Amino acid sequence: MSRLGAAMDVRFGASVEEFLEFLTDLGLDHLELKREYLEGHPDVPTAAELGELADQYGVSVTYHAPFRDWNMGSFNDAVRRASVEQVKQTLDDAATADAGAVVVHGGAVPHRYPEWVREKAADNARQSLLECAEYADEIGVALCLENQPRNESKRRYTTSPADLEATLQTVPVGDALGVTLDVGHAKANGYDWRDFVDRFGERIRVCHLHDNDGTGDTHDPLPSYRELVETVPADYFVFEMKSVDDVARCMGVENPSIDTVL
Numbered sequence: 001m002s003r004l005g006a007a008m009d010v011r012f013g014a015s016v017e018e019f020l021e022f023l024t025d026l027g028l029d030h031l032e033l034k035r036e037y038l039e040g041h042p043d044v045p046t047a048a049e050l051g052e053l054a055d056q057y058g059v060s061v062t063y064h065a066p067f068r069d070w071n072m073g074s075f076n077d078a079v080r081r082a083s084v085e086q087v088k089q090t091l092d093d094a095a096t097a098d099a100g101a102v103v104v105h106g107g108a109v110p111h112r113y114p115e116w117v118r119e120k121a122a123d124n125a126r127q128s129l130l131e132c133a134e135y136a137d138e139i140g141v142a143l144c145l146e147n148q149p150r151n152e153s154k155r156r157y158t159t160s161p162a163d164l165e166a167t168l169q170t171v172p173v174g175d176a177l178g179v180t181l182d183v184g185h186a187k188a189n190g191y192d193w194r195d196f197v198d199r200f201g202e203r204i205r206v207c208h209l210h211d212n213d214g215t216g217d218t219h220d221p222l223p224s225y226r227e228l229v230e231t232v233p234a235d236y237f238v239f240e241m242k243s244v245d246d247v248a249r250c251m252g253v254e255n256p257s258i259d260t261v262l
Contacts (some may be wrong), residue, residue: 005031011242047092073128107129108151118155145179159185178205184217193228207237219240
């Protein structure tokens with residue numbers, strides 16, 4: 001049975017336990033944590049403590065590997081290696097917390113750089129994903145590559161169904177590297193989320209839920225999420241919102257009970 005929940009954002013200002021209380025009050029049963037964002041919250045639990053909290057609140061957990069200050073496709077080899085290490089540490093935390101999956105981004109490089117730099121960055125991105133997928137397979141945690149929104153200044157490798165498939169094919173580790181379908185990113189890029197379902201099917205383990213008007217990645221509430229939950233063959237469905245109010249609005253609640261973060 002699939003799980004429905006939300007991602008905790010550093011902007012919310014709540015502790016993990018406060019956010020868990022909020023989620024379960026809404027009737028949700030899944031938590032996604034951006035690992036780097038945990039550094040901005042008070043009373044950060046260890047991975048083992050997070051596993052205990054998940055059991056206490058009856059929720060499942062996924063992690064999102066760091067991405068704000070990290071780039072697995074960096075043409076700087078030291079940065080690439082450090083970024084891979086961040087993903088591996090996240091996989092270790094996920095294993096300790098008994099999390100179901102880790103979401104990962106595929107790297108990027110500025111369009112303005114010379115072709116040789118862009119080629120090296122693409123090679124580095126492929127090498128990084130291979131190393132991380134092999135490690136995920138070794139420790140038994142699902143690693144799921146996310147389709148990203150287009151960026152005017154950077155080349156990303158997973159913005160279309162075709163590009164995402166091509167990237168997955170460069171990582172020859174069977175099904176060790178799964179897919180995170182982000183429906184908001186798909187819409188912002190001009191694709192229907194069904195295009196990804198048709199192409200990747202059961203390889204989709206995580207589904208990020210948010211909306212936009214088709215012109216930008218605005219992470220608006222998505223109260224019409226039910227068709228997605230019924231159709232996308234994912235294990236975990238995650239509202240990715242900019243505020244706790246917006247998480248509540250997805251569930252049809254206008255006055256969320258989380259005063260500590262308002």
